[in-house]
Amino acid sequence: MSHDSYADQYIRGILNSVKTIAVVGVSPNTIRPSYFAFKYLLERGYRMIPVNPGHAGRELLGQTVYAKLADIPEPIDMVDVFRSSEHALGIVQEAFALKPLPKVIWMQLGVRNDEAARLAEANGIKVVMNRCPKIEYGRLSSEIAWMGVNTRTISAKKAPLPTRGIQRLSLDRPTLSGGATGAATRAQSKTGS
Amino acid sequence: MIDRTTERTPGFATLAIHAGAQPDPTTGARATPIYQTTSYVFEDVDHAASLFGLQTFGNIYTRVGNPTTAVLEERVAALEGGTAGLATASGHAAQVVAFHCLMQPGDEFVASRKLYGGSINQFNHAFKNFGWNVNWADPDDMSSFEKAITPKTKAIFTESIANPGGVVCDIEAMSLLAKKAHVPLIVDNTLATPYLWTPIEQGADIVIHSLTKFLGGHGNSIGGMVVDAGTFDWSRDDRYPMLSKPRPEYHGIVMHETFGNFAFAVACRALALRDIGPALSPFNSFLILTGIETLPLRIRRHCDNALAVAQWLSGHKKIAWVSYPGLPGDRYHKLARKYVPKGAGSVFTFGLKGGYDAGIKLVSNVKLFSHLANIGDTRSLIIHPASTTHRQLTDEQKVASGAGPDVVRLSIGIEDKDDIIADLEQALA
Known part of the structure; x- marks a missing residue:
């Protein structure tokens, strides 16, 4: 499949189906983007597993940090790659050793490795590249619109209320594609973080 | 997919x-x-x-x-x-x-x-x-x-x-x-x-x-x-x-x-x-x-009305010039056709042969146009920039920014265009 753009329902399907996410390369530094994403997804109810060899054995937001994917003692639905593009292939190869196999390999905003993607897809693993699951969760639930961000969705359906928390919106919102323009798409492909 | x-x-x-x-x-x-x-x-x-x-x-x-x-x-x-x-x-x-x-x-x-x-x-x-x-x-x-x-x-x-x-x-x-x-x-x-x-x-x-x-x-x-x-x-x-x-x-x-x-x-x-x-x-x-919900409807009407008013003004004997990019022959008409083919907006200026005094007289005589310092209203608006919005500028700056003494600015509203033109006609008479 093409990885230049993704249908909203593909992304929503992934975020709605995965429960356990291993984040490779997450930083314990509280101002780093990887920490932001980890904390947000943890607050949204995902089982989050930090992977960072420099911090193995310590805890990050109450979750035990592992040195590598193979050390995680439970099944993982999704591997979120917070490493630069050239490391993605190695991480995908590590993921192949897991039993059961993860369902999704997600490479962060700015991370793209087409060889790693082909290898994963050939083995039945879904792939997302150059996107952030926090931003996509915020966009498809429309929480991110509180920051004035163009969610590129529209809907005349009332979203279900999340069962817990305040200032939270549901991911299960039926939407049509909204104001996706050439400009926004070009911009998205150029992001550098 | x-x-x-x-x-x-x-x-x-x-x-x-x-x-x-x-x-x-x-x-x-x-x-x-x-x-x-x-x-x-x-x-x-x-x-x-x-x-x-x-x-x-x-x-x-x-x-x-x-x-x-x-x-x-x-x-x-x-x-x-x-x-x-x-x-x-x-x-x-x-x-x-x-x-x-x-x-x-x-x-x-x-x-x-x-x-x-x-x-x-x-x-x-x-x-x-x-x-x-x-x-x-x-x-x-x-x-x-x-x-x-x-x-x-x-x-x-x-x-x-x-x-x-x-x-x-x-x-x-x-x-x-x-x-x-x-x-x-x-x-x-x-x-x-x-x-x-x-x-x-x-x-x-x-x-x-x-x-x-x-x-x-x-x-x-x-x-x-x-x-x-x-x-x-x-x-x-x-x-x-x-x-x-x-x-x-x-x-x-x-x-x-x-x-x-x-x-x-x-x-x-x-x-x-x-x-x-x-x-x-x-x-x-x-x-x-x-x-914003009615923006497309309003802008279409604003542009239609503005073009009609600009055309009418261009043929009036007391008007020296009309600067509306929607008019063929306007110096910006070519750029307007490239960038704004649906219409050139509804804010434009024109020059009165009678200069500063004629401008003051026109804004005093209009009855449907509102004399005020805004643009982009449903209502038609008129102002004489040299005596109002641009008065703090030097004379040189006024001319450079298109607000010389003879200049009147219109923001054409979405009323009936015949009424808009009739008001200008009586005010210029």
Whole structure:
């Protein structure tokens, strides 16, 4: 499949189906983007597993940090790659050793490795590249619109209320594609973080 | 993979009604509620910390964000084809907020000489007090922009259709200059509105609006907007520390690294709006949102009426000239056909053979036109810039910005065009 753009329902399907996410390369530094994403997804109810060899054995937001994917003692639905593009292939190869196999390999905003993607897809693993699951969760639930961000969705359906928390919106919102323009798409492909 | 029924891109009129809005998740209210509140309760201490640290999405205090205003921000961003929007208390405030995120004291920017008089004042005086120095250039001579760019230049600023003279700027050419100089191009798109022109398509990196004008459209609310196109690479060098360096205001966050292609909008909110304070009232956001729903219908009518009035004025014996880019033969007609083929807006100027005194007489004689200092209202408006909006400028600046002593500016409303013309006819008699 093409990885230049993704249908909203593909992304929503992934975020709605995965429960356990291993984040490779997450930083314990509280101002780093990887920490932001980890904390947000943890607050949204995902089982989050930090992977960072420099911090193995310590805890990050109450979750035990592992040195590598193979050390995680439970099944993982999704591997979120917070490493630069050239490391993605190695991480995908590590993921192949897991039993059961993860369902999704997600490479962060700015991370793209087409060889790693082909290898994963050939083995039945879904792939997302150059996107952030926090931003996509915020966009498809429309929480991110509180920051004035163009969610590129529209809907005349009332979203279900999340069962817990305040200032939270549901991911299960039926939407049509909204104001996706050439400009926004070009911009998205150029992001550098 | 792509389901064509859900993935097709909606048209402009659909976005003007729906973008940003949805039925209220709690009450089912279909119109966007007015969240007239200063503040929002936290779930717990940790939630508060996440909000203050920009680690999660949500509302803290209406100076920094408000759910009604957020709908407006997303809507204008969607209409312009940008990644995010940031609403402000006025168009002027939008400019302060945007430049605050680009400029350090001693920096420069290049601006088109043909601008709204208020912007000329803001750049010449208020901005100079901040140490932000403007270099003026002539939009009819691109080489003047190139000459005005120095190593200290941090941005190029222009209006797409310039107020009051009906100048159509060659945004594509300006964008090429901006890219060559590695500075963002800022376009004030107030007079065109995104219905007629989306300058991001031609390379604008930041779009500014006075929502007070056609977007709100009913002359009832002041407001402004900054739209982030998401196109500029803030981290290419060290020239934009608000975006590319750890911010002490936010315990070391690097905006571009953290927020990617909507980092400029977040910087405008977190670093400028939070600390400078010109937030838009949620009630104004509601009124402006309601206005935007009919933007395509209104602008079409505004343009039809304006063309009819401009044609009529061109044939009148007391009129020396009419500057409306929609008229064949106008010096900007070719650019208008390229950039605004649906219509050249409804704000334009004309010259009276009788000069300054004839201008004063005309604004006194009209009965349907309102004599006031605004544009982009449902009502037809008239002003004599030399004696009002542009009076603080020197005579030379007045002429340079298209507001000489003989000039009258019209903002043609959406009344019946025969009534608009009849009023001008009796007032000129």
